[in-house]
Amino acid sequence: MAASSKKVIYAALIGNGLIAITKFIASVFTGSSAMMSEGIHSLVDTGNQVLLLLGLKKAKKPADKDYPFGHGKEIYFWSFIVAIMIFAVGAGISIYEGIHNLMDPHPVQNPLINYIVLGLAMIFEGFAWYFAWKEFDKVSGDRGYFETVRKEKNPTFFVVLFEDSAAILGLLVAFIGIALGQWTGLYIFDGIASIIIGIILGVTAAWLAYETKGLLIGESADPKIINSIAGMASNHAAISNVNEVLTLHMGPNYILVNLSVNFKDSLEVASIEQDISKLTDQIKEKHPLVKRVFIEAEE
Template sequence: MTVIIAFLANILVAIAKTIAAVITSSASMVAEAAHSWADAGNEIFLLIADRRGARTKDARHPLGYGRNAFVWSLIAAFGIFTAGAIVSIMHGIQELSETGPVESPLVAYIVLGIAFVLEGASFTQAMVKSRRLAKERGSSTWDFVLETSDTTLRAVFFEDAAALIGLVLAGGAILLHQITGVAAWDAVGSILVGILLAVVAIILISRNIEFLVGTTAAPKLRARVGTALLALPQIERVTYLHIEYVGPNRLFIVAEVDLAGDALEHDVARRLRDVEQRIEEHEAVETVVLSLSVDDEPSLEFSAS
């Protein structure tokens, strides 16, 4: 739903900005139009990411298809960089030598105002969801958005935030052009919007790459998983724990554990399978693999903080 709301908002805003760019001949409005069309296109990639990443695991993909979400989100991030950042910066540089006046600036202000309301509504929805999830995890909203494996939520959050900042930059550039009569201000606005998009794209690209190559779980998540394992009555201690994201909010867990009691080998194997099945019932766990610890291996300790 977050992506659909953002997509509809971007389509409406992109159409309005394109019309305003034609009427006003403003470089900043051209940059904003390119920005919104790029965002709208990227929402399609994010919808594909959600759809393909949600497929259930099978024999060919025992860890599921969740990493598809990171791949398509990475493509969307490159779209922001190419269709948004590069176009805006290049157009702004080309317009630096222009000396024409701002045409129909009122149209630009009206469109920017409407766009701010629509983008603000989309950003508010993403912000409310991010704050709620961050509170559940005992994290700040900013840290949660940066660290979350929900790549779609992060993309929408950053795209909408960039859109709001870009609207302010564009409006300010047009106003300075109108007040001073120096057209370079409008071109500078386009360049600044491009730089803003480049920064956002680089952040999104780097985060998706980290999840694709297998980033380590955050210490708080590792502590929660370790504590949850030790809370199971069948497990006495944990000597090894590996946690890896195999999709948005989907975990692959490998652990070496010492089971309670002194059962026979056959019974131990059955108990391990039973514990694995119980852990995999959790909605965030895609697959878990447990093996037995060696007696002389030190136990891991997990802090709740």
Template sequence: MADSLIARVRKDIVLYGALAANLGIAIAKFVAAGITGSSSMLSEGFHSCVDSFNQVLLLYGQHRAKRPPDAVHPFGYGRELYFWAFVVALLIFAIGAGVSVYEGVHHIHNPEPLRDPTINYVVLAVAVVMEGTSWFIARREFDTARGELGWWQAVRQSKDPAGFMVLFEDSAALAGLVIAGVGVWASHRFDRPELDGYASIAIGAVLAIVAVFLAREAKGLLIGEPADATIIAQVHALVDGHPAIASVNHIRTIHTAPDRVFVAISADFHDAVTMGEGEAILKDLEGRLKAAVPVLSSIYIRPEKREDAVVVPPPGA
């Protein structure tokens, strides 16, 4: 319980840290864009606003997901976080990428006279420091959660979208800052203000790529993903090792929240087990499973003859 509470607090720190950084950066970027007329800086301002709103939505999703089960949602509201994660991905694509590309095209066709870029460089430097700090916090939390897994494997297996979404948003933000800096420098170096517009389009492309990736991951979570193979193997070993169980036919799991799993088990009991004994065995098995695998929020065990069941081999078999 204490470990779970600490983990939730750390996740909230990541989101609040990203929110504070993005709000401050957005104001600075808009001020710089207004003074210098930079299209890429304006795109970066919208980018930071979208990121700020995204953090608010993820915090809201986490809050809603903590509601206990009720008659309408007997398995709880945990998967509501996945819905808001999908909305975040859509906002990055529709608003972040869309506005950036629009501003870039507009600036190319209607380039503004060049002005002193000094304030742009100052804002970009401050933004890199703030965004980098947020990225470092998000990466540290992500590294703690992923353990020995590789980055890509950890993202694909993660059932908590808030952590990797903030990390990828911050990564896209840092890439956007670099592109904006290059765009501002190139437009002044070559006296071609439309280059700043091309930088804005490039920022939009980066955001679109990140948005498509995040939407893909959020969609999988929203539809329903199974528990990690190690959890399934642990459940299989515990049930199969019970003296009353002849064999385990199959185990099916689905995440109802990042830290909650529903498991359905089909098991063949020995013929000598009576109905009364079976009830006590099922209660004993549930207690053992919940003690060994705390993320199991709901356990359903169905006694079923092996020849009548669709047998699925355990992980690694």
């Protein structure tokens, strides 16, 4: 899963980097506010890919005395930072550029350059989006797409897909804004397009922040895994009752499990220790994402 998410990020990084350079060059030659906003959009997306790669790298750091459960949540933190970056930088500057253009509208020079750049950008973004969609579709499996976004514990898959989707929508808005300005002679359409691009980025950022917040705070494992663990414990010969099964994702590939159970009164301490060890091994064998299991004996 980590390798697949890295491929998606690298594909988006290369594509967005090249597109950003092209858009900025086009904005200088044409003076288009919408094109400048699109350049900022692609530049922010490029920076976001770097942050996601940084998060994946830091998440691999081994556990130590200060972080006994590892650094898996690093990817959640940096995914949240990506959402803030999209909102603060991408949306903020795009809306500012649009308002500035509305206050002082001016004609777009050499609009053909913009059309060529936007057309090429749509092709590049389309390939990046398709690649991200394929990986996201593999992860979703039998789940619906909205359910996958809510329950997927590796945010890199849907973060990149959201970014690419917003990028394609932004390109369409920029294209329409420039075309309307040229067709009608009303140059405010360029500024309006820039503001709409900023709003698209703001909505995308808000959605990403909402989805990554739960992961950052600490979400439980998939209900199927929880029910499976509860069933294994209930069927264990030494356990008379399962009181509670608590789980926590410490990262995309790290689940912490805490079991509260009642052991049969007739058991000796040595036997209980063996049963705990046996049940722990069974849980980890069936669910490889479970790295630590704590079993609490209650009366």
